[in-house]
Amino acid sequence: MTDIPIDNMLMDFGIAYNEYPNARNALFEWGVIQRSPHRANIAGSKSCLAREVLTAAFLWHCNNGDCRQAANKDADGYGDLPPLLVVKQSECDICGGKPSARSLDEMSAALAAAGRSRILVVGGTERKEREIREKSPPCVEWRFVDGKVARDDRYYRPDRNWAEIIVIWQSTPLDHRVSAHFDGKGDRRVITVRRRSIAALAGEITGHVRRR
Template sequence: MDDLAISELLSRLGFEGEGAEKALVRLCRDGLTRPGKTRIATVKIETAERALRAAFVRHCRKSACLPSPRETREPLPVSAVHCETCGGSDNRRAVEQMLVAMQRAGWTKLLVAGGSPGTRRELQRLCADRLDLRFVTDETTPNRKTVAPLLNWSEVAAIWTSTEISHKTTAVLRGPKVLKVSRRSVVALAEAVQERCAIVA
């Protein structure tokens, strides 16, 4: 039967030292292993990972990644690459926080205008399918007929103003939903949206 060293399973998730001991206690309690066993069957790995994710919130030491007071799982400090919030990436941390803020505000529809193909791709990747995300790019026909319905559809709209974007487009993108983001990073956009959500939530 295929199996894996339990230490390997734990270190893949960032459980080291004392954290690994706590994780082992949890796996024993859940009947997924028992004291003295060093390997775990491959078929059990997914269940074990799920049990550990459900029991612990793995966070790095950045203040933005510390678990919220509402968190019910046991906090466990790990290296940044295993942090559930940032995974070692500032973009991911900022987008995760934006997603939480949007959820709290009851919003799911974000329109983004401008940005480079690279930053748009990164934003899309980080949001995955947890957000309804649409873009106005330089390929969008810059007129009211095309842009106004997108703005109407959105609950919040952010313009990356430092990137190439037609004047005709920005002329349509006006009103209380619209945010202007002057820095061209994913972090800047995510933080601006998050701030806007905090106002309504």
């Protein structure tokens, strides 16, 4: 595959122009860009990896005031404050370009149409759980599994049996010793959400039940 300009790649990701130096430094630290963070080009085949690294390294948020505020408070759930990265709205981890309440409404309608209501979320933070419970229509039933404390399989069994949809919420505090109890191969209830926003979570669930 041919090389592509790093700045174009960052623009495609929706990253704000004044954040390019931060993004480049992170890519350099993680070895995705080699020799110097100021290089012009990167192998096109690395763009997927670059996005993964930047998603893991930063909390992506848009410039809308509520999102900025929420991004700054996100430290509550994550321990250390993840470095922030300003991106365009559609890529925002907080609002996902869409109010979370609206995406939860869409999700609820899709679930109702599919005759499902019981969602088990593995991972996430207390803040996210509160917000989901507040904004979600009442006909959706939620249970949450703390991703930080690994327990015996017996502990998880009742929730696992109860769930109609199991969401593995990556990029939130989630120990693989916890998620390992849920991501059984071939379990068609399981979906993996890689982005942190509630809108992304709801959107993935909507897509999942519509596909089936």
